[in-house]
Amino acid sequence: MNPPESLPVQGDAATLEITVNGKPLRVTVEPRTHLADFLREQRHLTGTNLGCEQGVCGACTLMVDGQPMRSCIVPAVACAGAVVRTIEDFDDDPWMTELRAAFTAEHALQCGFCTPGMLATARDIVTRLPAADDDRVRLELAGNLCRCTGYAGIVRAIRRVLDAHRTPGGDARP
Amino acid sequence: MKAARYAYVSAESVAQACGLLHDGGGMAKVLGGGQSLGPMMNLRLVQPELLVDVRALAALNQCSATADAVTLGAATTHAAIEDGKVDDATQGLMPFVASAIAYRAIRNRGTLGGSLAHADPSADWVNLMPLLDAQIVVLGPTGERTVRAADWMLGAFTTVLRDDELISAVRIDRLSERARWSYYKVQRKAGEYADALAGFVSDPLRAVCRGLIGATDGRPHVFAAEPLLGRWDADYAHTQLRAAGLKADTYEYRIHAVALERAAAQLRQKFAVAP
Numbered sequence: 001m002n003p004p005e006s007l008p009v010q011g012d013a014a015t016l017e018i019t020v021n022g023k024p025l026r027v028t029v030e031p032r033t034h035l036a037d038f039l040r041e042q043r044h045l046t047g048t049n050l051g052c053e054q055g056v057c058g059a060c061t062l063m064v065d066g067q068p069m070r071s072c073i074v075p076a077v078a079c080a081g082a083v084v085r086t087i088e089d090f091d092d093d094p095w096m097t098e099l100r101a102a103f104t105a106e107h108a109l110q111c112g113f114c115t116p117g118m119l120a121t122a123r124d125i126v127t128r129l130p131a132a133d134d135d136r137v138r139l140e141l142a143g144n145l146c147r148c149t150g151y152a153g154i155v156r157a158i159r160r161v162l163d164a165h166r167t168p169g170g171d172a173r174p
Numbered sequence: 175m176k177a178a179r180y181a182y183v184s185a186e187s188v189a190q191a192c193g194l195l196h197d198g199g200g201m202a203k204v205l206g207g208g209q210s211l212g213p214m215m216n217l218r219l220v221q222p223e224l225l226v227d228v229r230a231l232a233a234l235n236q237c238s239a240t241a242d243a244v245t246l247g248a249a250t251t252h253a254a255i256e257d258g259k260v261d262d263a264t265q266g267l268m269p270f271v272a273s274a275i276a277y278r279a280i281r282n283r284g285t286l287g288g289s290l291a292h293a294d295p296s297a298d299w300v301n302l303m304p305l306l307d308a309q310i311v312v313l314g315p316t317g318e319r320t321v322r323a324a325d326w327m328l329g330a331f332t333t334v335l336r337d338d339e340l341i342s343a344v345r346i347d348r349l350s351e352r353a354r355w356s357y358y359k360v361q362r363k364a365g366e367y368a369d370a371l372a373g374f375v376s377d378p379l380r381a382v383c384r385g386l387i388g389a390t391d392g393r394p395h396v397f398a399a400e401p402l403l404g405r406w407d408a409d410y411a412h413t414q415l416r417a418a419g420l421k422a423d424t425y426e427y428r429i430h431a432v433a434l435e436r437a438a439a440q441l442r443q444k445f446a447v448a449p
Contacts (some may be wrong), residue, residue: 012181031182034212053175054213055280058185067253069283074210074283077182078205108264124278142364143277 016080021045021089029076036060038076038135039086047087047116050137058144061117062086087116095123098164102157110148117146118154126161134159177215183194184227188340192315194226194340203342204228206249206288209280233342234287234311242348245311248287248341256281263346264306267375268356271298277365287341293333296367300327301388302357304396308346314339327393338439339394351376354448356440359389360429370426372433374399374441385438387418387430395419402438403445411435 006022013028020043022073027040034053039045039062051057060072063085072167090096092156099122100109102108109115118141138151146154182205185191195202203222205211206229214220228234234249244263246255248317254260254351255272262268275281275289275298289299290310303310303323308319315338323344335341349355353375360370371389375382376399385399395418401407402414411424411434420427 012179015184015296030179032177032179032215034177034216037176053216055276056213058277058279059277064282069282070209070212070277070279073216074208075177075205075212075225077180078184078208078229080184092396139364140278143279 003149013072014077016077018076018079018081019083021085028077031075031077033076034072035064035076035079035084036062036071038082039071045088047088047099047111049116051113056143056145057114058117058121059114060121061144063123068120072141072145087119090123092120093123095126098161099123099126099157102160105152106153106157106160108150108153110150113147114144114148118146122154122158124163125158126165130162130165137162175215177212178218178221180215180222180275181241182227183224185231188231188233188313188342189315190340191226191228191231191340192313194224195340196315198216198222198224198226198337200337202226202337204288204291206291207251207387208288209276209284210288210292217314226254228340229285231340234340236343238361242417243310243345244348245343246286246347247343248290250286252281252286252289253277253278255286263348264375265349265351265353265355267306267349267357268346271302271357274298274359274364280365280440286344291335292343293331293332295327295330295392295394296369296371298368299395301371301386302373303344303346304394305375305384305386306346307382307384308344310341311343311345312397313342316322318342320345320405324396329392347380349375349377349382350379352379353382354441354444356437356444358432358433358437358440360433370429370433372437374403374437376445377439384423385414385434387414387420387434390419390426390430392419399438402434403441405436406435 015028049059051059055070055073061068064082121144202224205225215309235247239261244261252272252275279440293300330368355375357373359368368389373386380443383399385397388394401410
């Protein structure tokens with residue numbers, strides 16, 4: 001799907017190259033535009049949600065160069081050369097496919113606002129910390145707020161994916 | 175919740191960055207990982223005219239190690255320290271501290287140098303570096319200078335770093351294998367800034383025995399720790415808590431006293447298990 005014509009850029013414009021969901025782009029942004037606003041308003045990738053816009057709530061968490069990051073507090077212009085993946089880019093990702101199924105099975109979302117950020121963090125947990133116990137999962141989730149208080153279900157969903165990949169060596173593969 | 179308008183330059187050299195900062199006359203700000211500056215700009219507590227992005231500068235990305243010390247580039251992320259991707263001079267203390275800075279998504283972007291420059295009294299590196307007696311290497315228009323971490327902070331959010339200077343690296347002397355450490359934070363929630371913070375480092379082979387009281391209204395307080403590590407000397411603890419700027423019988427005093435006692439107990443426990 002091609003995004004509709006972008007909104008005009010106002011103020012001092014900066015041009016940068018950035019890869020978004022596999023597409024290499026050359027884009028023009030106002031320096032003060034943070035990455036999440038750039039993605040939502042210029043690329044119309046509205047799966048990235050904005051909650052607090054001060055790096056606390058975790059709703060805007062997405063992948064930059066393979067690592068979860070807060071897109072609300074980093075200027076888009078400071079992401080020149082970066083590879084950005086939003087929730088829209090994970091349809092065919094094996095880990096996300098399992099996590100989505102687990103979130104459904106464990107009732108790990110209600111309103112869904114925190115879910116894109118939760119999934120980004122969840123993917124980081126199951127890939128980086130294959131031996132994580134429930135306490136560690138909760139600790140790692142401390143930076144993602146869910147105000148429907150679905151934490152119990154979210155922890156269970158992540159636990160389900162971790163358990164499905166547990167091997168005697170503690171190694172995890174999708 | 176949107177930052178005020180500013181101009182942006184990704185610096186290509188230290189000289190260019192220092193020149194821009196100098197010309198900015200205090201209205202130009204250095205952008206490292208931006209994990210504190212970003213929120214403060216969004217809240218419009220800070221409204222710089224120019225951001226000078228120094229994250230890619232080679233001089234800030236060099237880490238090196240000798241038999242005696244480890245030098246970490248200022249642009250080293252908390253996550254790199256947490257994951258052991260850079261040398262650790264501290265027998266696990268720095269990775270431990272790094273792992274509890276904010277959240278992983280923050281640690282992936284936030285930097286050692288940025289945190290020191292920001293100098294939030296409740297943040298970790300600005301407290302830990304004086305405990306480790308580290309040296310902070312600063313680059314400016316006239317060259318390089320080195321500042322003892324104990325002399326770094328002047329007060330909350332205020333350091334000896336001048337407007338046209340950059341932190342390039344931090345040098346940390348190696349602790350020996352006999353070293354033991356503890357570090358205790360009082361937090362309302364995992365990942366939040368500490369309400370109180372205390373730590374100890376004791377290294378018999380290096381004649382190091384220091385204590386730390388941090389997350390106060392101002393500078394961290396580092397002191398000789400012997401009187402708290404054998405048998406708890408309550409008078410000495412009180413003297414140090416007062417020296418850290420805490421008023422007796424306040425809430426702040428009490429939570430710092432708890433952090434100090436728990437950190438001391440942790441250290442005694444470590445020496446009891448593996449002296």
